[in-house]
Amino acid sequence: MNTTRRRDAARSRQALLAAAADLFAERGYAGTAIRSVGDRAGVDPALIARYFGGKEGLYQAVLAADPLIEQSAPSADGPPAAPHAPVPATSGDDGAVDDGAAVAGAVAGPPDEPAASPLATVHGMVDRAFDKWTSTGVSAAAQNVFRREVDDAARQATRERLDTVLEPLRGAADGPDPQLAAELAVAVLFGVGVARDAGTLTRLSAVSVDELRAPLTAALVAALGLTDCQ
Amino acid sequence: MNTTRRRDAARSRQALLAAAADLFAERGYAGTAIRSVGDRAGVDPALIARYFGGKEGLYQAVLAADPLIEQSAPSADGPPAAPHAPVPATSGDDGAVDDGAAVAGAVAGPPDEPAASPLATVHGMVDRAFDKWTSTGVSAAAQNVFRREVDDAARQATRERLDTVLEPLRGAADGPDPQLAAELAVAVLFGVGVARDAGTLTRLSAVSVDELRAPLTAALVAALGLTDCQ
DNA sequence: GCTTGATGTCATCATAAGAAGACATCGAAC
DNA sequence: GTTCGATGTCTTCTTATGATGACATCAAGC
Secondary structure (H helix, E strand, O other), X not given: OOOOOOOXXXXXXHHHHHHHHHHHHHHOOOXXXXXXXXXXXXXXXXXXXHHHOXXXXXXXXXXXXXXXXXOOOOOOOOOOOOOOOOOHHHOOOOOOOOOOOHHHHHOOOOOOOOOOOHHHHHHHHHHHHXXXXXXXXXXXXXXXXXXXXXXXXXXXXXXXXXXXXXXXHHHHOOOOOHHHHHHHHHHHHHHHHHHHHHOOOHHXXXXXXXXXXXXXXXXXXXXXXXXOOO | OOOOOOOOHHXXXXXXXXXXXXHHHHHOOOOOOHHHHHHHHOOOOHHHHHHHOOHHHHHHHXXXXXXXXXXXXXXXXXXXXXXXXXXXXXXXXXXXXXXXXXXXXXXXXXXXXXXXXXXXXXXXXXXXXXXXXXXXXXXXXXXXXXXXXXXXXXXXXXXXHHHHHHHHHHHHOOOXXXXXXXXXXXXXXXXXXXXXXXXXXXXXXXXXXXXXXXXXXXXXXHHOOOOOOX
């Protein structure tokens, strides 16, 4: 089990997976050639057929390996007690739903999170999304939310990944249709992230995620029907 | 100028343009073959080279011809006086910014719209976006907001189209960075539209635009910093 | 009716890409 | 040290695709 073996199937597989994740996110599925993946991975592209069955199988593997947002690990900047600024839309006089101590639990790390407050859930979701964007970038799976051309298998794989994000949002949503509210929030959250990553909206792509936190959180809160002013 | 001439360059050009708009929106740029465009248009694909210079030129023409949202024409359903339901987030007691009669002017039809109220601008924008989605569908240009793989020329063409949408939003935005707020609103608006069109979020794709109006408008209002409760 | 440019049709080329298989080489087990 | 499966490298095949040019056909102007 030498770590620098000249031949190591797992190592090659991982290299291909990482290179494919980059390239699929950068150039899209149709625009990515498996030869390019092999080049970037420093691995012969023929191994893609061996380990993943082909280009489509590689894509599936990339989607299955992507968590969409950062796992429950706390944000890298500062103590996790106050990783986010107050939301303008809810910092006012009434402050409908109380935030506070529920933030830590809202990151949904343990499998049995104790029903965090809706606002804390939103804050945790934004934090985890920002962590993901700034560390490994916006993934191909996130882009799939906005692509018509993905085939059924890839769409299904994307849906399964999205469930992780949709589930807490459903719980946080207020209104007669929590599923719709949660999906709307996903469209807003990933829409901003993917658009920022794409670069067509220049100002959006230029600002730091910190400058995005307040307005994006406000939009999510509104999309979920959590606005306290109604 | 017979309308059914067997040979008509303008007619062929238009057929190619329409077919290309459909296919680029459906399959993406890389996934669209010019032969498919020719087939759908009922025109020989070699004419693409003649009229547009090639696939890239055809794509540019499609982007340039797309308005992203419906032109200022009033909505088809009912009188334009009340095309939209009240927004939950702002239907409350205080109602920060007054709506009312400014709605008609907010659709920004005449070149010198009389500085409509921010809320009316948002309402008009949502109406026009919905009209576009339900009539001709979500365009390839709108999708480009969320695609990294588009080349510089296409990105620039998309930006020029976006300016039409960004300009009134900048005027409606409240806060220190109107450009960022406007781009954020664009990401939210088109993010929801493109995601709904893509079909990965099943509930979002299933509901009618009318069911989307209230929460989407609320999210846009929040993204623009127009929430009255702060 | 003829001419001529515009328009349309067809064949072909060069390239890129995914897939598949033949062959080479490594290394663990014995 | 030998064997043999695992791993890696290389070549080749087939297909799809964008581009190009030759040729055919139409229609307007004289």
